[in-house]
Amino acid sequence: MTAAPLRARPLGDSAVTIVLGAERSAELLRRVHSAARALEAAKIPHVEDIVPAYLALTVFYDPRHASYEEISASLLAACDRATRLSAAPRSREHRIPVRYDGMDLEAVASATGLSVKDVIARHSARAYTVDLLGFVPGFAYLSELDPSLHLPRRAQPRPRIAAGSVAIAAAQTAVYPLDTPGGWHIIGSTQTVMFDPTRDAPALLAPGDRVRFERVP
Amino acid sequence: MITIMRAPPYITVQNGGRKHSRSFGVPRGGAMDTFAIRAVNAIVGNSLDAAALEWALGGGSVRFDRDCLFAIGGATARATLSGKVVAPCTTTRALAGEEFTVEQISSGRFLYLACDGGIDVPVLLGSRSTYLPGHFGGYEGRMLRSGDSIALGARPTTLPAEGFHSAADLMPRYDSAIVHITSGTRDDLFDESAWRTLTESDYRISTASDRTGYKLEGPALGNSLGMLPSEAGCPGAIQIPGDGLPIALMADAPTVGGYPKIAVVSEADLPILAQRRPGGSIRFQLITIEQSQRALRRRASDLHTISQLAVRSSPDWKGAR
Numbered sequence: 339m340t341a342a343p344l345r346a347r348p349l350g351d352s353a354v355t356i357v358l359g360a361e362r363s364a365e366l367l368r369r370v371h372s373a374a375r376a377l378e379a380a381k382i383p384h385v386e387d388i389v390p391a392y393l394a395l396t397v398f399y400d401p402r403h404a405s406y407e408e409i410s411a412s413l414l415a416a417c418d419r420a421t422r423l424s425a426a427p428r429s430r431e432h433r434i435p436v437r438y439d440g441m442d443l444e445a446v447a448s449a450t451g452l453s454v455k456d457v458i459a460r461h462s463a464r465a466y467t468v469d470l471l472g473f474v475p476g477f478a479y480l481s482e483l484d485p486s487l488h489l490p491r492r493a494q495p496r497p498r499i500a501a502g503s504v505a506i507a508a509a510q511t512a513v514y515p516l517d518t519p520g521g522w523h524i525i526g527s528t529q530t531v532m533f534d535p536t537r538d539a540p541a542l543l544a545p546g547d548r549v550r551f552e553r554v555p
Numbered sequence: 556m557i558t559i560m561r562a563p564p565y566i567t568v569q570n571g572g573r574k575h576s577r578s579f580g581v582p583r584g585g586a587m588d589t590f591a592i593r594a595v596n597a598i599v600g601n602s603l604d605a606a607a608l609e610w611a612l613g614g615g616s617v618r619f620d621r622d623c624l625f626a627i628g629g630a631t632a633r634a635t636l637s638g639k640v641v642a643p644c645t646t647t648r649a650l651a652g653e654e655f656t657v658e659q660i661s662s663g664r665f666l667y668l669a670c671d672g673g674i675d676v677p678v679l680l681g682s683r684s685t686y687l688p689g690h691f692g693g694y695e696g697r698m699l700r701s702g703d704s705i706a707l708g709a710r711p712t713t714l715p716a717e718g719f720h721s722a723a724d725l726m727p728r729y730d731s732a733i734v735h736i737t738s739g740t741r742d743d744l745f746d747e748s749a750w751r752t753l754t755e756s757d758y759r760i761s762t763a764s765d766r767t768g769y770k771l772e773g774p775a776l777g778n779s780l781g782m783l784p785s786e787a788g789c790p791g792a793i794q795i796p797g798d799g800l801p802i803a804l805m806a807d808a809p810t811v812g813g814y815p816k817i818a819v820v821s822e823a824d825l826p827i828l829a830q831r832r833p834g835g836s837i838r839f840q841l842i843t844i845e846q847s848q849r850a851l852r853r854r855a856s857d858l859h860t861i862s863q864l865a866v867r868s869s870p871d872w873k874g875a876r
Contacts, residue, residue: 355740387574392784
């Protein structure tokens with residue numbers, strides 16, 4: 339499959355979004371992640387941050403020292419090299435112990451027509467991929483949730499979800515890294531610290547990482 | 556040290572924010588008015604990125620526990636030091652034990668108080684800023700309360716003169732009705748009529764506005780585009796949710812989001828928007844990326860000028876080497 343040509347578009351005067359494709363797919367996501375890693379490694383001057391997403395990645399730069407034309411030309415060239423090389427993305431595997439004691443577990447079971455035991459078995463059966471980070475620091479959107487567990491978000495978000503809550507919504511699952519409001523269905527909890535601003539790597543998970551949930555009593 | 560005697564409804568420690576942690580989902584955060592906080596730092600002889608107090612929503616008072624050269628700026632406030640009026644953007648000398656009081660914020664939204672040496676709280680992810688939604692940064696990741704005592708950094712070796720004042724023409728025009736924006740974010744999604752609506756109407760800041768975003772009231776933009784696959788946003792990005800009413804993302808907005816973004820507020824004008832109160836109105840005017848970057852470079856050079864003038868006002872200044 340030949341990749342669509344890369345495009346750059348400005349996000350204001352201090353960031354540029356490099357678009358790698360038009361349709362969400364696991365393959366496109368892998369290309370976005372490897373391009374993001376290649377740009378990090380390239381250490382392009384005046385680049386401050388790189389934020390990969392589903393179809394594109396966004397690069398924040400210091401506009402006092404680089405114009406939009408200069409920076410987008412260097413980024414497009416570097417992304418183009420990276421996506422043609424298509425090096426295997428560096429991805430780590432994580433095992434996150436989960437106690438399936440969430441307040442919505444029963445409701446999820448009845449809404450999906452499964453037993454509680456089946457909900458737990460299906461959620462802990464597969465490995466998930468980190469699509470992207472966002473919403474709050476360290477919040478990783480994990481894709482490929484078992485289709486029998488897909489439920490829309492709760493109509494009324496809760497004002498406070500405890501850090502470590504394991505949740506599902508639509509085709510994704512996640513662990514709430516901080517005490518925040520949230521509209522996902524809570525099915526369990528983990529002691530694993532997903533985000534700690536004092537750590538060298540503050541977020542446990544990075545885009546492209548693989549995650550398995552392990553049931554603990 | 557500086558002690559909060561009577562905390563205003565909102566007060567936090569802020570600086571320029573976090574510029575290298577967005578990939579972990581950490582927003583830039585930092586001061587809402589990135590110009591004013593740098594200006595008051597420059598005026599007291601601090602580095603531009605030193606931490607200062609961001610103060611909003613009402614009066615309160617703090618006590619200086621050591622001699623201190625301080626300055627206030629951003630919002631306009633009726634403020635006093637031991638009963639004497641404190642002028643904005645001007646250095647004032649406080650003696651240990653003196654109390655600084657804000658009676659009322661009369662116009663604008665965020666007031667900044669910089670002390671020589673800056674506020675000394677731990678640096679987390681490259682910044683001393685408080686990120687309230689994440690409960691980290693600044694002072695214990697929270698707003699300051701009455702009775703809190705916070706450390707100040709070492710005093711700069713060259714202190715600007717008492718009464719040093721920064722010229723008004725080096726400051727943003729906070730009373731400007733015009734806020735400049737740039738396009739190009741999603742030109743494919745918005746037609747000419749959406750652009751006409753956005754740039755030819757007055758928009759009012761809604762009461763639903765905080766450090767995360769300012770909801771704007773005015774004509775809705777026709778296109779209802781729903782949600783797109785999430786991608787990065789930034790402070791100043793103008794997103795259009797289902798009801799067609801724009802939301803300008805502000806300092807604490809999440810790093811990624813799915814609402815289509817029509818434009819981005821020029822970084823140089825973001826302080827003007829940030830200082831608008833609910834009920835205040837603005838009009839957007841389109842400029843090019845190059846013009847927007849030029850305006851930002853001019854602001855940076857104005858801040859450099861303030862720093863230079865402040866240092867040269869010092870009785871200890873020995874001239875250029």
